[in-house]
Amino acid sequence: MRDATLPRFAVAMLLSLAGCTMGPDFHPPVAALPPVWAGLPAATTAQTPDWWRAFGDPTLDALEARAMAANLDLAAARERLAAARIARGAVAAAGQPTLTGTAGYSRDRIGTQGAAALAAPILGLAPQTGTPAKGVDFDLYSLGVGARWEIDLWGRQRRETEAAGAEVAAGAAATDGVALAVAAEVARTYLQLRGLHAEQRFAASALALADRALAIARMLHARGLRSALEVAQDEEDRARLIADRVELDRRTAALARALAVLVGGDPDHAVIAPAATLPAFAIGPTPARLPSETARRRPDIVEAEARLHAATARIGVAQADFYPRIDLTGLFSFDVLRLADLGWDARNTSVGPALTLPIFAGGRLQRQLDLRRSEERAAALAYRATVLAAWREIDDAVADVRAAAAQATAAAADLARRRAVETMATARFARGDIAAAAVIDAQTHRIEAEAALMRRRLAAALAQVQLHRALGG
Template sequence: MKYLSLSVQRSPSRAKSAVAAVIAVFAMAGCANYSGISSDKQITSPDNFEATQSVPAQGGQWPTLDWAKQFGDPQLPQLIDEALADSPSIAQAQARIAKASSYIESSRSALYPKVTGSYSWTRELYSANALFPPPYGGTWYSENNALVSASWELDLWGKNRSRLNMAVSQQKAAEADMQQARVTLAASVARTYNQLALLYALRDVAAREIANRQDVGRITDGRVTAGLDTNVERQTAAGNVATSQTNLSELDGQIETVRYQLAALLGKGPDRGMQIGKPVIDPKVNVTLPDNVPADLVARRPDIVAARWQVEAATHNIKEAKAEFFPDINLAAAFGFDAFGWSRFLQASSRQMQIGPAVHLPIFDAGALRAQLKGRYADFEGDVANYNQTLISALSDVATNISAIRSLDKQTADAQRALTAATSAYQLAVIRYKAGLSPQLQVLNADENRLANEQTVTNLRLKRTDLQIALIKSLGGGFDATNANLAIDGSGQSQASNPTPSQ
């Protein structure tokens, strides 16, 4: 790569005309070098997606950060707070923010003058047969050199400012990523805790089933004694009780496993899971959609906000790459003292001074700068595509959860009617069996049917709670870009206009 560099070290008045001439000759050439390199990609507005039917306005409220309290279980919010305080994933996100902050400080320093100081002392024997004649040649001398230097890059084309803005945008994206990690972790804790609640509910069903089958076993024993049944029915009843106890033991093992999973989400060892009590989640909680979901979602979902800030960073990255085509102008000055020995070191005659601008402009680089700019535009287009895909996925998440809840409500109503009928049939079968009017097989069939329906209703009720938690997560989990100081235009919503990666 070849560049033209001009360094003028003379009086400011004589240097002014030389610098102006260099800028006038080469500035236009620098501007023209990136002609033809551009992008027409734009972020998509939520208004472009039709979602009024799939995501209807329900007059609800956006979730708050303490959304877990609405489920009526005091243990759940405590577990979420514990997870957020001790999670390694949150710590990793915080480390990324700290690293991004260091880039901001580094980029900001380039906007200001830099001052350095140096001092050297050299003891040297000069050759008597070389450059220096006697009395210096053949004699030991000490040289003292002190110098204070200052330099300042003028940043006329905004390269350093664009780099700073890019670093700020990347930090904002990292902060939004951390918020997304918090939302994801909180939802994971809640959904795993709901899974624990489901297992406990199924365990209660299994325990009741054991009691029911034991009752049938006692009826069978009485019928065997009365000569109405044989040992076949007695062993069948005993086997059914043992099967139910096996199911109960299996559920106990699953409960223990989920406790360990919760402990891992809390950032603790497996023993912490054994301290978690039985959940008391209210399955009747209903999350209603707020109005204007598609438009407002861009400020409520941290992953969308992070993607938007990444597009903003890519825009500034392009501006920095374009500024590389323009001349760099540095002002430099230095003052100090240089003398042999100590006696004349700080005298006026030992002063040394330098002052003048330096101009640096690329003339021929074999297309390196153009290639760099093309790469920045490619990054920009990739970030735009990522933003658009994130927005589409977010709307799909909300619509999918709403559709699943609607379907589940219909299934639950049907399953509840089936359970009511199956329970009545089972009760009648037991009465008839006890009275000797029907065989044991009829009771067992009715019992299996009732048990299957009760398990179905239990699964559907707790699955609805899981979908409610998923809906809260898809609505941002209480995140608000304005409250988090992450809104790009300061109004609580990402800008509707598209970023312009132009100079």
């Protein structure tokens, strides 16, 4: 009765030890964020993966789709995520039993001296009495299969799998972060390019007015009604407009190349054509109360939390290295001198546990544990720094959205005044009360006001893009 109880007790002890897991368990940190970001004029919103559709621009939607499919930075991030998943699978496989097959052949020789002389009689290879001793050559054939499984007594393999899973989560968040950055950069570049297209149209209109003004100035100068200095000033204004237009063309071409690369194309491949009309830069609704949970889902915060999780799990791996490892091994093989002898009687078997206990490692294990704890503290600091950076970015983006909206409203009011002045100037010119130069001047100011409003609306749209990026989508 006692002999039967001891094995059961030993098995129960092994099973209970196999449920142990060394190291601290991970608990998600509490992000130090304000409860809400308040003070904006619209209703609460949540993160959306296709936030750029709020601009209502089919061309932008198509560019975003191309970028999500062909952007090289995003493709590289997806490959890194795939590698992390493969690594997780490899770590999980390391905890499974292994089965290996072996087969071999060797041509051996037993000499006449040393241990070989003792083995010869056992193998039936000893020389006959009175015969001089000499070496013996023979063949050895072997065939077998071996198995091995490490019992995870201290949770070392479980912690390794946990860390690998956290690395996959970090890789997924990093991929989401790259996708968000690419989407925001495509939207920003596209909007800026549309803005430059509008600037080119305004520049062409301003240059046409400058040509008219210069023609009138030259005519008046020929009649002695305007000085050469005034004509020279008009010529200088026209030359400045031409130089500005050249710079606009350069900037437009540079942005077009940047946009082509972002969507996975060649730099010299045009992805959009200048619009026939001025862009509206529709501005989507802005959230009035942004809960902190929204910011906590930012890809960089999710990634930092996952990195902290992985670092915490690796502490358990380092602690488990201090404790013994038990491997269960088994071997079943055949060894024969002649293939004709291969049979059941040639079998060899070996089954049993093997224990490995670290006794002295020169302090390596303790240093490894100290390193893992240091990495965990560094990951915690990196997480807090990421949260604070997110807080600042969201505050800045919210302030920029509010300021841009106010500036766009002021620019619209100024344009209305400029148009009213132009209308009055045109009416007075028709009655003969003022000269054509006054009308041209009013038209120039109106074009400048239209350009200013376009820039303000562009700034408001770009602020919306930055807000979505700061919120994580």
